[in-house]
Amino acid sequence: MKDLAPHRHIDLKPFIDGAHVPTGNDAAVPTYDPATGEVLAQVPVADAALVDRAVKSAKAALKGAWAEITPAERGRILFRVAQAIRSRAEELATVESLDSGKPMREAKGDIETSARYFEYYAGMADKLQGDTIPLGKGFVSFTQHEPVGVTAHIIPWNFPLVTTTRGLAPALAAGATAVVKPAEQTPLTALMLGTILKDAGVPDGVVNIVCGTGATTGAPLVAHPDIAHVTFTGSVATGISVMRSAAEHVASVTMELGGKSPVVVLDDADQEAALEGTLKAIFTNAGQVCSAGSRLVIERGCADAFIEKLRARVRQIGIGRGIDDPGLGPIVSLQQLQKIDQIVTASIEAGAGLLEGGKILNPEGLGGWFYAPTLLKAAKADMPAVQEEIFGPVLTIQIADDFEHACELAECTRFGLVAGIYTADFSKAMRFGRSVSAGQVYINQYFAGGVETPFGGTKNSGFGREKGLEALRAYYAVKTITAKI
Structure with missing residues (x-):
């Protein structure tokens, strides 16, 4: 029999500005063991006010300590995250299996893949370089890559940690900050990730994690005017709603909307x-x-x-x-x-x-x-x-x-x-x-x-690409600077 104790030590409160914080309300959503139907935990719900606090924390971090860290050091931090995930692999896999119901061998594979995402993008953090553009003798023109801003990550319930890290690792490699909203059915390993990131040296506010339902937590996150990009995995119907909401403040989106392959x-x-x-x-x-x-x-x-x-x-x-x-x-x-x-x-x-x-x-x-x-x-x-x-x-x-x-x-x-x-x-x-x-x-x-191969859809399966070098494109903006000399 597996030791089921790990989930009892998870801090279930929202992770904002480097710490788990009280919600200030009694609202909670149960997460279940799908094998027994029993409640594992009651997870506090982050309302619109807490979502706003999380986004503001990420926005402040974008121009704060995170901006001062060199790309090479960002890579070192991400590599430490990968090592930390591997050091807690058994615990994370047990919680993932318990919360989602997936077999342990698959949960273990997901945890290793999660570590691999941080490892892979750690190697890219100091290689996002621009180009020079030949305009002739009288000009100098070049491009530089800048973080897109605060990113929102709406996570599905079927691959809780691996989908979180799939979007989060390239976002951090590009210098962006993030607010993560796990699925209410399977939030536990995402909540564990907050402490892992902090212990690895990710500055406070760079990654914030808020839990709750789509209506209570996800909708105000996607609609927040300071969100620059939304990475969403889920159903076509919900994806369409997310796109409409993001369009209201001209945020870009990555959409993975399922398949019938x-x-x-x-x-x-x-x-x-x-x-x-x-x-x-x-x-x-x-x-x-x-x-x-x-x-x-x-x-x-x-x-x-x-x-x-x-x-x-x-x-x-x-x-x-x-x-x-x-x-x-x-x-x-x-x-x-x-x-x-x-x-x-x-x-x-x-x-x-x-x-x-x-x-x-x-x-x-x-x-x-x-x-x-x-x-x-x-x-x-x-x-x-x-x-x-x-x-x-x-x-x-x-x-x-x-x-x-x-x-x-x-x-x-x-x-x-x-x-x-x-x-x-x-x-x-x-x-x-x-x-x-x-x-x-x-x-x-x-x-x-x-991890290295781009992944995404066509037709109703969505657009944009996760994984590989292509994923990085969602998380940086290209600025062109041209001077007459």
Whole structure:
């Protein structure tokens, strides 16, 4: 049994100007253990007044101690943050698993990735240099990079710490400051990060963390006139609302709005590799992944044998508490569990064939929110299981007549975040990669790439890029200085 004590020592109050501060009200939002349905903690809610205080703290820090620190020293600070995260990896992973429900192996991977973000961007802090522009003998013209200002980070519940660090690390590397609003369902590791940052030498006010609901805390943060950039990960509907609010004060935005990503398997593919990739693509974090491969588009010639192997493997997936590292953990909330069940039911009523699962589970000894790993066979492309982001352990199977038909089916939704293909034909893989509307394409491996590779969407999956060098562009402004000589 894992030691569950770490979460009891987390200071749950907002982290503002380098310290956890009282909210001055009694409002709180519970965060649950999804495996049992039990309340882990009551997290104090930051209202609009506290959000304003956090933004003002970040604005003051932008022109204060943070501006006085050299880029090289910023890099050293970020590297110390990475080391500190690694030194507390077991504790952070336990809290992450407990709060989100994800299996421990996945939580540990997320913590290492979080450290890696700070490590990667630490190396970039002193390399954000401008250009000289040749205007002729009578002029000197050059560009310099300046921090964009105070940035707001609206964090989703499915990858709490790793999504926080994915935006925060490049923002700090560029010299910007930040206010972070974790999801109310999974705020614990983000709150722990405040102390880690302070102990690593991040000056007070550079990073502030406020918790609460979207309406109470997130909305006033996004609407604050001193926010220069909003980094948002979440649903399309909420993303549209965030964009409208940010536009009122002309703040830039990075939007990652989900997906309905295809995994294409052709007849000539390595079938075992494709099988492993398909399972990983949909059942990682119980399918609660924006880039999940939630649609299997498979060529008819290999479909029957592949699906039978897939069904056999799905039946073997064990269910349990995240901290016990099961094959599949719980769904993050009762609300999300009900959404999954509603879409699956609607899809079956619309003609989808149920091959495996398709029901809410109640594992013995646990009172939480579990959904059976599910396989649906789509009868047509317009049914809910094909078009809607279910965000659960539900794989929809579409049969393609040939390669061209597979490419057509891959494009049949309004999303464009990720697409994957398994094939031995390099030419087909490249043709698919060039033609498909997706921010990233995986070939013969799913979830390929890493911290170094840009990540973002097209179509309704959003715009802007996280990760890699591209992410830095959101957090600095380019100033051009030209002089006559």
